[in-house]
Amino acid sequence: MRLTFLFMTPLTKLTPPNLITDATTALLVSAGSFSPPTMLHLLSLEQARDHVRFVLGKTVIGGLLSPVNDAYHKPSLISAAHRLQMCRLAVADSEWIDVDEWEAHQPRYVPTFRVLQHLHKTLQATAHPEWQRAQLYLVGGADLVAAMDDPAEWPPEHVEQLLTEGQLLALPRPAASPTQEAAFQRMLQRYPGRIHYVEQAPVVANVSATLLRQQVARGASIRYLTPRAVEDYIRQHRLYSQ
Ligand SMILES: Nc1ncnc2c1ncn2[C@@H]1O[C@H](COP(=O)(O)OP(=O)(O)OP(=O)(O)O)[C@@H](O)[C@H]1O
Numbered sequence: 001m002r003l004t005f006l007f008m009t010p011l012t013k014l015t016p017p018n019l020i021t022d023a024t025t026a027l028l029v030s031a032g033s034f035s036p037p038t039m040l041h042l043l044s045l046e047q048a049r050d051h052v053r054f055v056l057g058k059t060v061i062g063g064l065l066s067p068v069n070d071a072y073h074k075p076s077l078i079s080a081a082h083r084l085q086m087c088r089l090a091v092a093d094s095e096w097i098d099v100d101e102w103e104a105h106q107p108r109y110v111p112t113f114r115v116l117q118h119l120h121k122t123l124q125a126t127a128h129p130e131w132q133r134a135q136l137y138l139v140g141g142a143d144l145v146a147a148m149d150d151p152a153e154w155p156p157e158h159v160e161q162l163l164t165e166g167q168l169l170a171l172p173r174p175a176a177s178p179t180q181e182a183a184f185q186r187m188l189q190r191y192p193g194r195i196h197y198v199e200q201a202p203v204v205a206n207v208s209a210t211l212l213r214q215q216v217a218r219g220a221s222i223r224y225l226t227p228r229a230v231e232d233y234i235r236q237h238r239l240y241s242q
């Protein structure tokens with residue numbers, strides 16, 4: 001039997017309730033493959049936090065990376081054990097971003113709205129109203145939002161549930177195709193006020209996990225594209241090198 005209950009969402013990096021003076025609080029979560037995590041995954045959360053603080057006027061109590069379950073079966077996925085460890089290394093020096101292992105340790109694939117549901121329940125189970133009332137924001141690239149327009153990939157009821165549990169915070173991603181652009185615009189129109197677009201994000205970069213895997217496979221540098229500890233881990237374990 002797998003002891004999935006042992007993998008609790010970590011709350012240790014959340015802003016202590018006694019330091020929260022704002023009435024409106026937010027928790028940010030980034031769900032993805034993280035195969036491997038890149039600097040842009042981390043920068044996206046930093047830029048999302050600034051947007052929520054300065055534009056939406058809320059106190060951000062924390063940020064989480066939620067690596068997808070192995071059962072997602074995306075061809076580029078390596079085992080969750082490696083992806084979790086790389087994510088832990090990536091956020092080790094962050095005072096506010098942590099890794100939520102719950103999704104990766106479930107016995108099957110977890111649709112993203114369930115990840116948010118689980119976070120909501122976790123916050124409700126604390127004794128702190130400042131955390132309990134935190135609004136959940138799923139942070140991702142505009143490509144993630146565009147993908148939600150495709151019912152074959154994202155069943156509409158999953159998107160509806162997701163936007164009942166929380167809101168979306170999208171960052172620009174370069175090299176979007178016209179089809180993706182159109183899908184993104186349709187999503188913005190379909191869910192007014194539920195999708196926030198950080199159009200003026202100070203840093204927009206064409207960095208993806210795919211790029212890092214390609215760099216490693218051809219023996220090229222990934223320095224500064226991911227934290228040094230992640231780079232070292234990739235080399236030590238000879239990941240992505242075939
Ligand atoms: N350069 C980037 N700018 C903005 N968002 C990004 C960037 N890279 C990744 N993201 C977002 O991070 C989230 C997690 O994505 P994921 O781990 O699947 O990354 P990816 O780099 O797109 O992966 P892959 O290249 O393997 O498809 C997604 O919402 C994705 O849009």
Ligand SMILES: NC(=O)c1ccc[n+]([C@@H]2O[C@H](COP(=O)(O)O)[C@@H](O)[C@H]2O)c1
Nearest residue numbers: 031032033068111112113153154155158
């Ligand atoms: N129906 C769903 O909830 C659904 C569908 C597709 C992708 N996702 C999520 O989106 C994230 C990014 O996936 P990709 O790496 O395939 O873009 C992952 O966390 C994945 O679980 C969720």
